[in-house]
Amino acid sequence: MGKKISRSPLRFTRPLLPDLDKVMKRFRLSWDMGMVTKGKITEEYEKRAAAYLNLPYAASVSSCTSGLILALRALNLEGDCLVPSFTFTSTIQALLWNNLNPIFVDCHPSKFTVGREDLEASFTPRISAVVVPYVFGNPPPLLEIRQFCQKKKIPLIVDAAHAFGSSVYGKKPGGLGTVEVFSTSATKLLCTGEGGMITTRHSRLSELILLLREYGHNAQYETQNLGLNGRMTEFQAAVGIEGLALLEKHAQKRKSLAKLYQKHLSHLPLIFQDIEPDCESSYKDFAVVLQQKEWGITRDQAAAALARAGIPTRRYFFPPMHKQHFFLKKSGQSQTGRTGILLPHTEKISDQILCLPIYYDLREDDIHRVADEMTRVFKKSKSMLKGSL
Numbered sequence: 099m100g101k102k103i104s105r106s107p108l109r110f111t112r113p114l115l116p117d118l119d120k121v122m123k124r125f126r127l128s129w130d131m132g133m134v135t136k137g138k139i140t141e142e143y144e145k146r147a148a149a150y151l152n153l154p155y156a157a158s159v160s161s162c163t164s165g166l167i168l169a170l171r172a173l174n175l176e177g178d179c180l181v182p183s184f185t186f187t188s189t190i191q192a193l194l195w196n197n198l199n200p201i202f203v204d205c206h207p208s209k210f211t212v213g214r215e216d217l218e219a220s221f222t223p224r225i226s227a228v229v230v231p232y233v234f235g236n237p238p239p240l241l242e243i244r245q246f247c248q249k250k251k252i253p254l255i256v257d258a259a260h261a262f263g264s265s266v267y268g269k270k271p272g273g274l275g276t277v278e279v280f281s282t283s284a285t286k287l288l289c290t291g292e293g294g295m296i297t298t299r300h301s302r303l304s305e306l307i308l309l310l311r312e313y314g315h316n317a318q319y320e321t322q323n324l325g326l327n328g329r330m331t332e333f334q335a336a337v338g339i340e341g342l343a344l345l346e347k348h349a350q351k352r353k354s355l356a357k358l359y360q361k362h363l364s365h366l367p368l369i370f371q372d373i374e375p376d377c378e379s380s381y382k383d384f385a386v387v388l389q390q391k392e393w394g395i396t397r398d399q400a401a402a403a404l405a406r407a408g409i410p411t412r413r414y415f416f417p418p419m420h421k422q423h424f425f426l427k428k429s430g431q432s433q434t435g436r437t438g439i440l441l442p443h444t445e446k447i448s449d450q451i452l453c454l455p456i457y458y459d460l461r462e463d464d465i466h467r468v469a470d471e472m473t474r475v476f477k478k479s480k481s482m483l484k485g486s487l
């Protein structure tokens with residue numbers, strides 16, 4: 099009898115959750131005291147997160163989206179902001195919630211992040227800030243971008259939604275932007291169900307963010323600014339504390355899975371994401387760009403063939419933000435009368451990208467299975483192409 103081949107259903111993503119008994123042990127005291135929010139566990143989580151990131155302040159929030167809205171609000175900006183189109187909707191929505199116009203810029207063809215040249219090329223005197231995301235855990239060139247922002251005297255907001263588990267120039271993320279905002283939602287390496295974390299090195303900014311997170315009112319219930327209820331609960335914070343203890347091993351595992359993917363897919367015409375030099379990606383996602391001409395089929399056809407074989411994939415980020423009508427009509431680019439925004443790298447990547455399953459429990463034989471199936475899809479499309487010639 100041959101070796102039994104595993105055919106358990108593959109997931110696209112799956113959080114690494116801490117031991118529930120440990121979480122409950124931590125949570126029970128607060129529960130028994132009736133402290134389900136704004137308590138000691140949240141305080142402890144924020145302290146531990148700041149210590150992990152080696153930063154003076156870390157404010158937990160209900161999500162990265164609410165954190166971005168609050169961070170931009172605290173900076174009190176107006177006008178236009180430079181932002182890549184190759185990102186998630188929240189990056190742009192946070193600008194719109196603050197009445198800021200997105201000016202979409204292109205991204206690097208293999209890093210998928212925005213570079214200093216992309217920002218330089220689109221800078222105008224109306225630009226009041228730069229907002230840059232980590233892409234699938236890959237940091238943008240933050241030292242260069244920070245220098246650019248310092249020269250222009252504008253703040254740098256980092257959408258660090260994918261950054262827990264990454265490293266930047268040998269350090270933990272969170273300390274290079276004027277303000278950085280993480281996500282701890284279910285697809286992230288540090289998962290609290292829903293949630294986020296805001297970091298900054300500036301004490302006054304940090305105090306203002308705490309005020310805004312609390313409806314914008316002070317301890318005397320006097321409203322001082324436009325705020326939100328942006329808090330997370332004590333239970334989520336307990337999950338976060340236990341999750342922090344797992345973060346390093348989770349990040350290491352993802353890196354080894356990404357390496358295995360690269361090894362087993364290297365014979366196919368794919369672009370792998372280049373990671374920023376001296377940095378490490380969390381591999382929140384493992385993405386490949388199909389070289390369309392050589393595959394002879396579209397990304398969506400390849401994804402459908404993989405889905406039929408039980409392999410779930412996702413097309414992050416598609417459609418790109420500058421192609422979405424809702425954003426286009428709000429963009430500073432259309433308001434200044436420029437018709438159509440040409441972002442060739444973003445468009446190519448967005449059309450041809452495919453994110454493959456990656457999570458802590460993914461096994462080497464699962465990666466073989468994905469690689470074998472992708473090879474089969476590629477060969478089949480080639481043979482059909484030959485037949486049609």
Ligand SMILES: Cc1ncc(COP(=O)(O)O)c(C=O)c1O
Pocket residue numbers: 161162163164185186188189231232257259260280281282283293294
């Ligand atoms: C780049 C980016 N920014 C922001 C968010 C929003 O995060 P959250 O779901 O915590 O609001 C996401 C979500 O995955 C994201 O990918």
